[in-house]
Amino acid sequence: MITQHIPIVLVASLLLSGCNLMPNFELQTGELPNHWRNIDSDTTASKIDPQWWQAFGSPQLNRLITEALAYNNDLASATQRIAQARAQSKIASADLWPVIGIDGNIHSQHDSLGETRKKTASLFAVYEVDLWGANRGKRDAGQDRYLSTVFARDALRLVIMAEVSQAYFDLAATSERVRIAQAFLQNVRDVLNIVEAKFQAGAVSALDLAQQKTELASTKASLVLLQQQQSLIENTLSILLGRPPADFQVIAERFADLNLPSVQSQQPYSLLLRRPDLQQAEMQLKAANIDVGIALSAFYPSLQINLDTILANPQPAGLALAMAANLAQPLFQGGRLEGGLEYAKAHYAELMEIYQQTLLVVFKEVEDAAAVRNHSSQRLLALSEAVARAREAYQISFEQYRVGAIDYQTLLNTQRSLISTENTEVLARLDVMQALVQLYKAFGGGWQNT
Known part of the structure; x- marks a missing residue:
């Protein structure tokens, strides 16, 4: 009775005695900065609202982002790539389980009554x-690639x-x-009316009249160009929302009514956990390390x-013989194994450099955005004063x-200074x-x- 359990004990012992050749993973980040150049350290906060766009105070923007996240x-x-990776992860875990199936066959035999067909089936497990x-490494690498x-x-x-x-x-x-x-x-039309009246009275030359008419035509052309830009931006938004441009139209709120929120900064090291693209690169590194x-x-x-x-032979000696017969040791494969190892190491080294x-x-993205925010904010303050002047x-020159x-x-x-300054102020606010x-x-x- 005891001897019947010996094969099971031996198999279990063999399973537990295996070595794990998978290398330990160590993320190499290099020297991380402990402060930002363009952000004051005393403004550091621990949390950013996940729905940060609501800080701009735009119900229209809130609706657009909600729709984009749902239909882009x-x-x-x-999402479909995630489903594919999940399926690949299942495939990668399959080798941890035995392969169990039924091997069936049909053969003919003759007896005194004639030919008969006999069906047989046997259960096999490998x-x-x-x-x-x-x-186990394939399973873990599959999970990392899924993540x-x-x-x-x-x-x-x-x-x-x-x-x-x-x-x-x-x-x-x-x-x-x-x-x-x-x-x-x-305004240009109002001035043109005055110029035409002065021209009729002989107070100004034909040159003044021609210049103002030129100004009118140029202003019309500029207006048409801006309206074209509006259409192109709406088309871009429609694609982001997963909708055809012909069915999309949005009326923007007054630009000056939108808030300019204060962004709560984060410590440089916290970005390792806060940026999903860095998390993605880390998971790819872990999988390559296992490879x-x-x-x-x-x-x-x-x-x-x-x-x-x-x-067929459950005795210890038979079990040992069966295992020895199924033990395969690679001897020479023409450099395939060496090439595979060299490739895996080089691929891991490449991904580490990419990370x-x-x-x-x-870090550059943070510094760039902070620098533009800071300088554009200062420029916006100066331009607001310039627009007022x-x-x-x-008004004085018109009168x-x-x-x-x-x-x-x-x-x-x-006249030209006014429209130039007003446009520059809008563009500065847009930069901010x-x-x-x-x-x-x-x-x-x-x-x-999470």
Whole structure:
């Protein structure tokens, strides 16, 4: 009775005595900065609102981002890649389990009554002993690659959020510039009426009249160009939302009504856990590290156990003989094993370099966004003052020209200065808002690794 359990004990002992050749994983980040150059350290906070876009105070933007996250085709594709990776992970885990099946056959035999067909079936089970941890490594690498696709999807979500936000702010800014152009067009028409009246009275030359008509035509052309830009931005937004451009239209809120939130900064080291693209690269590294161990294990013997062989001779001596017969040791394979190991090591080294470069780019993204935010904010303050003075100068020159106190060229200069300054102020405000979006994105956009 005891001898019947000996094969099971031996098999279990063999399973437990295997070595694990999978190398330990160590993430090499290099020297991490302990502060930011363009962000004050005393503004550091521990958390960013996952729905950071709501800080801009735009119900329209909130609706657009919600719709984009639900219907964007690139995000849907990323979800399908996750499903594929999950299936591949299941496949990678299969070698940890025995292969069990039924082997059936049909054969004919003759007896005194004639030919008969006999069907037979037998159960078979084959198990590969994981002597060196390769099968467990395949399972773990499959799980890491699955997680990398999840993080890739999360990183894409941040990109989509940022692209929708930036496109919407671009639309709002362009709509504001259209409003400025329309108001300026009316100003140009008002001046043209005065110039025409003065020309009829012989107070100005035909040159002044021609210049103002040129200004009117140029203003109309600029307005048409801005309206074209509006259409193109709407088309971009429609694609981000997974909708055909013909069925999409959005009316942007007044650009000046949108908030300029204060972004809560994060410590540089925290980005290792806050950025899903870094998490994605780390998972790919872990899988490649395991691949090195799997390639190394190919140099060592492999062992497959057949259930029918064990059952045919369950005695210890028979079991040992069956195992010895199924123990395969690679001797010479023309450099295939060496090449496989060299490839795995080189691939891991490549991914490590890519990770470290990605990390440097991440730090650059934060510094770039912070620098643009800081300098554009200062420029916006100066331009706001400039716009107020340009409007004042235009009103004064308009009244003075109307009563003949100044010449036409002076009015023309203040007229052009006004629209130029107003447009520059809008573009500066847009730079600030775009930089804020990039800063949210660079800090991980409120994404949390759960």
